[in-house]
Amino acid sequence: MSGLNGDFIPPAKPVIGEAEIEAAVRVLRSGLVVQGPEVKAFEEEFAELVSGRHCVAVNSGTSALQLTLMALGFGPGDEVIVPSFSFAASANSIRLVGAEPVFVDIEPGSFCLDPAAVAAAVTPRTVAIMPVHLYGHPAAMNKIMEVAERHGLAVVEDAAQAHGASLNGRPVGAFGTAGCFSFYPTKNMHSLEGGMISTADAELARTLRLLRNQGMEQRYANEIVGANVRMTDVAAAIGRVQLRQLPDWTAQRQANAKVLDSKITGMVIPPVADGASHVYHQYTVRARGDRGTAQKRLTELGIGNAVYYPTPIHRLKPFLTTEGAPGPWELPETERAAAEVISLPVHPSLNQGDLERIADGVNLAGGAR
Numbered sequence: 001m002s003g004l005n006g007d008f009i010p011p012a013k014p015v016i017g018e019a020e021i022e023a024a025v026r027v028l029r030s031g032l033v034v035q036g037p038e039v040k041a042f043e044e045e046f047a048e049l050v051s052g053r054h055c056v057a058v059n060s061g062t063s064a065l066q067l068t069l070m071a072l073g074f075g076p077g078d079e080v081i082v083p084s085f086s087f088a089a090s091a092n093s094i095r096l097v098g099a100e101p102v103f104v105d106i107e108p109g110s111f112c113l114d115p116a117a118v119a120a121a122v123t124p125r126t127v128a129i130m131p132v133h134l135y136g137h138p139a140a141m142n143k144i145m146e147v148a149e150r151h152g153l154a155v156v157e158d159a160a161q162a163h164g165a166s167l168n169g170r171p172v173g174a175f176g177t178a179g180c181f182s183f184y185p186t187k188n189m190h191s192l193e194g195g196m197i198s199t200a201d202a203e204l205a206r207t208l209r210l211l212r213n214q215g216m217e218q219r220y221a222n223e224i225v226g227a228n229v230r231m232t233d234v235a236a237a238i239g240r241v242q243l244r245q246l247p248d249w250t251a252q253r254q255a256n257a258k259v260l261d262s263k264i265t266g267m268v269i270p271p272v273a274d275g276a277s278h279v280y281h282q283y284t285v286r287a288r289g290d291r292g293t294a295q296k297r298l299t300e301l302g303i304g305n306a307v308y309y310p311t312p313i314h315r316l317k318p319f320l321t322t323e324g325a326p327g328p329w330e331l332p333e334t335e336r337a338a339a340e341v342i343s344l345p346v347h348p349s350l351n352q353g354d355l356e357r358i359a360d361g362v363n364l365a366g367g368a369r
Contacts, residue, residue, distance in 0.1 A: 266366025
């Protein structure tokens, strides 16, 4: 596909290079392909990204969230505070353990949970807060942790899009009770598919290891009822290769974002909070006029773009009331973001010419003068 001014610039470009292929082949030839030495090594190496916390590898980011809620003992009658402006997996994981998501609004700048809205939503049934570090920008964790500590709540960080992001020098995944990462192919690093849970609690980590493997650490010595959400050694080997490249890729994403920041005037560029290190899983702008028209123009110009997320979770069918209506949620910033956001290419494969084309296209599509 080509645009009017050149080849199509994809919105994302997963990397699967020779090093990843060689790592996968090496594991396949070893015969140790499930829950073996590569998984253990990946967990140990990923721990360096989250201040040395215990890490537990699983088969997806969604499994990471669900298993964490299970390990914490949450279920029917419990409430978990979560943003509606996120991928459905955030709320799905809550429902999958029988608990109820309580949707609260976001900050307009970061697109992440508004701590004041979180504080206002706490009830006697609240057991946890699930901040989402959306698009790679860290949520306001210092304020969220204050709310959690005041009410004795667990904090489960959904860091699926934020590998390496930090706030005031502290990495995401190292604030709350646990942090949950995804290694889906479009993420800043991947393992084809997979997830990781980080926690400072050794007992919680052991429970997570039991839950991911049928409730056992030793074969046939089942201690609890568990699931089968193990990571394969092939996935772990690929993840280890990607993890080594993550710092350079992150620096390139940040450099690309800086170029776009300096050139885009036709739409509202994404602000970065004080003390935040944004890793730009997505470079998400706000359209000033009609978004559909802007997207159509960008596509005509060969510039990949997408909307994450056009429908807030509380308006999705599984989360409507029995009458088919949204629940009693008043989320004006969520609704506004869902109507305005457009995510643009920011991946490390872009060159200077691509970045200039993206900025020029956005300015044209946004009606800048």
